Amino acid sequence: MRNIWFTLFGLLLISCQEEIVLDLKTVDPTPAIEGIWTNNGSMNQVKILYSKDYYDQELNPIIEDAVVSITNLNTDRVIPFIFSKQAKRYLPVNNLGGVIGDRYQLNVKIGENEYVSEGTMLPPPILDSIKYEFKERRFFREEGYYLTVFGKIPFETENNYRIRIIQNDTLKNSRFDYLLFDDSFGTSILDNGFELSGFPFAANDRIRLELYRLNTDAFNYLTQLVDLLFNDGGLFSPPPQNPKSNIKIKSGNGEVLGYFLVSPYLNEVVEIVPGE
Secondary structure, three states: OHHHHHHHHHHHHHHOOOOOOOOOOOOOOOEEEEEEEOOOHHHOEEEEEEOOOOOOOOOOOEOOOOEEEEEEOOOOOEEEEEEEOOOOEEEEHHHOOOOOOOEEEEEEEEOOEEEEEEEEOOOOOEEEEEEEEEEOOEOOEOOEEEEEEEEEOOOOOOOEEEEEEEEOOEEOOOHHHOEEEEOOOOOOOOOOOEEOOOOOEOOOOEEEEEEEEOOHHHHHHHHHHHHHHOOOOOOOOOOOOOOOOOOEEEEOOOOOEEEEEEOOEEEEEEEOOOOO
8 A cells, every 4th residue: 555655646746747948038149259279270260150049949140241350469460261151160361370479369340340359379388199098997987098198388377278189080079078277286287197087989099189278268268168068057056157258349239259269289199009
């Protein structure tokens, strides 16, 4: 009899569940700009989209008619960008890249609104080598090959870094894949070997690691973005809000989302060969 009552109580709980759809405020579309400027011309790009409502299932509209350029503030040289329909983003003319040590300004004009952001291309750290080792499955670790990055960070300030992982030509871009680190625990993280502990790889995988040294405002944006991606909306979670953009409105009105990243570009390719 007791088991029957438990079953009935469970059925009542299930029957009382109801999906609640929040009546969220509708806002006008806001431009979202993502600019990447490095010393490698093939990596440089600017993506511009409009934001959309939370329940909108359509893709974010792409802005194709903006006027985009980057200015070298040390030399006053202006690098124009053109929109590529194939890549769906703006690319620099002649695949031009930046110069280490120079400061750059992103300029975007959409209709009557103009947006700007600045960043310095800081010197890169030293990337010596990448080693891999097969490790068996443990309670806290999946079986697979794990990479360890060796190098040196010779700088006393502005130590903000991101590592991107491209596995077999696919960028790992989930909320778990943002590898951001600074000098909170010193600058010897690469000297002793920095193991990518959360990323097991398989035999014959081809992995490209990209290392960026970021300006503080871009690093803070990505840190806030990761916090937002892990916000589950629970009772003890802070109210979700957009990361603070380092892009400003030069003229016009409204708001702008996104960020401008200026960084040196380092990369290393590793192929997992069993037995080596």
